[in-house]
Amino acid sequence: MFGKNFVWGAATASYQIEGGAYEDGKGLSIWDTYCQRSGKILAGDTGDVACDSYHRYKEDVAAMKEMGLKGYRFSISWPRIMPNGVGEVNQKGIEYYNNLINELIANGIEPYITLFHWDYPNELFYKGAWLNSESPKWFADYARVCAEAFGDRVKHFITFNEPQCFIGNGFNGGGHAPNLHYGPREVIRMAHHVMLAHGMAVNAMREVRDDIKIGYAPTGPYFYPENPENQADIDVAYEKTFETNDGGDWFGWTVAWWLDPILLGKYPEDGLKIYEKYLPTGWQDDLKIISTPIDFCGQNLYNAHAVRAGENGELQWVKRYVGFPHTGNMWPVTPEAIKWCALFTNRRYGNIPIYFTENGMAGSDVISLDGKVHDPNRIDFLHRYLKELSEAIDMGANVVGYFQWSLLDNLEWSNGYRDRFGLVYVDFPTGKRIIKDSGYWYKDVIATNGENL
Ligand code: BG6
Numbered sequence: 001m002f003g004k005n006f007v008w009g010a011a012t013a014s015y016q017i018e019g020g021a022y023e024d025g026k027g028l029s030i031w032d033t034y035c036q037r038s039g040k041i042l043a044g045d046t047g048d049v050a051c052d053s054y055h056r057y058k059e060d061v062a063a064m065k066e067m068g069l070k071g072y073r074f075s076i077s078w079p080r081i082m083p084n085g086v087g088e089v090n091q092k093g094i095e096y097y098n099n100l101i102n103e104l105i106a107n108g109i110e111p112y113i114t115l116f117h118w119d120y121p122n123e124l125f126y127k128g129a130w131l132n133s134e135s136p137k138w139f140a141d142y143a144r145v146c147a148e149a150f151g152d153r154v155k156h157f158i159t160f161n162e163p164q165c166f167i168g169n170g171f172n173g174g175g176h177a178p179n180l181h182y183g184p185r186e187v188i189r190m191a192h193h194v195m196l197a198h199g200m201a202v203n204a205m206r207e208v209r210d211d212i213k214i215g216y217a218p219t220g221p222y223f224y225p226e227n228p229e230n231q232a233d234i235d236v237a238y239e240k241t242f243e244t245n246d247g248g249d250w251f252g253w254t255v256a257w258w259l260d261p262i263l264l265g266k267y268p269e270d271g272l273k274i275y276e277k278y279l280p281t282g283w284q285d286d287l288k289i290i291s292t293p294i295d296f297c298g299q300n301l302y303n304a305h306a307v308r309a310g311e312n313g314e315l316q317w318v319k320r321y322v323g324f325p326h327t328g329n330m331w332p333v334t335p336e337a338i339k340w341c342a343l344f345t346n347r348r349y350g351n352i353p354i355y356f357t358e359n360g361m362a363g364s365d366v367i368s369l370d371g372k373v374h375d376p377n378r379i380d381f382l383h384r385y386l387k388e389l390s391e392a393i394d395m396g397a398n399v400v401g402y403f404q405w406s407l408l409d410n411l412e413w414s415n416g417y418r419d420r421f422g423l424v425y426v427d428f429p430t431g432k433r434i435i436k437d438s439g440y441w442y443k444d445v446i447a448t449n450g451e452n453l
Contacts, residue, residue: 020054027083085121
């Protein structure tokens, strides 16, 4: 059963929806410049206009209100606020987010700010981005500006969205901006700087205000037991979830490397055996700042893989059967993932409150002849995942909120506008918003606080 103050929300990210890429003094981000390079984004799409939320944010809020959302998680474009990443603050940028925040509050929707969802200031990229040992301070200064500007009305801040992705996909060859191909020596250093930036930002924001709650929104490869009644299956799934990946395509694609330092104040032992040699000098001293207490743990969760324990307790992969359900971008549909992610997070990190900061599915939704958008697959997807989430809470997981990815169909990074993730359909040629059937279904879930699931 969901708690009576459970936060039912939806999420977006600045570059994916705002547009207004060159307006009102905004600086360039690495996504602006990456999309300008030819052949990088499907169909040559860009976020120049996207959902045009820079101008249409009131329509977004109206749709949220219609669905009865309690919370809206959006991100701030760092270069819209600080065009060079450091120094001068762009008042027009502050004004845009103030207007959005005020509109949300006027409509009874609580704002949740993500400080960084990947649109890194281009000027700081020229200074080496996260490789530069000054980079944590740049981020902390920006966080302080945000807490000063918005902290009187916004009570929940998230430092980073999916560091695994913006470091892994961005700097270890995953087709995200700036799409560099660094090796572990550089990437492990960057990861350390990102976590130090998180800790310094938490301290900087707390200096500004003592009445805000701060969290972090990682993702990762999760695993769940084939047989949920079998403790040996549960234990191998747990161990696998927190194991440090020792190679392959992206060696930082792991949960513990990015969460243990923040929530436990130490790097995982198995990871240190492989990567300690790449950490910057003095890394041990940074752990105190990195592990500055936070108020909640976000989790971006889409799917996971099933495993079982063999006869001697060894891990075995469970092969997916032919025709296993998948979403429009070929991600498997594994509702159990959300339950075990929640239970495992609390098992390892104590009773910290968890928000699912993202969960949802890509579809190929269209406007039907009746002018509506029928998306039964998304309703089924959400229904299955939310039932599992409810079970996790009944089993003791401390989950306090859930944000659907996404409020709107948007620019899905290198896949351009092909995949539609929204509860609200966006007709990109006109900018018109249409709430999908799933949006109305979610409205009922919210109205009954999940009792109808
Ligand atoms: C998450 C991101 O990884 O997944 C979102 O935080 C993203 O920004 C979502 O849009 C869907 O992924 P993709 O790769 O299909 O855009």
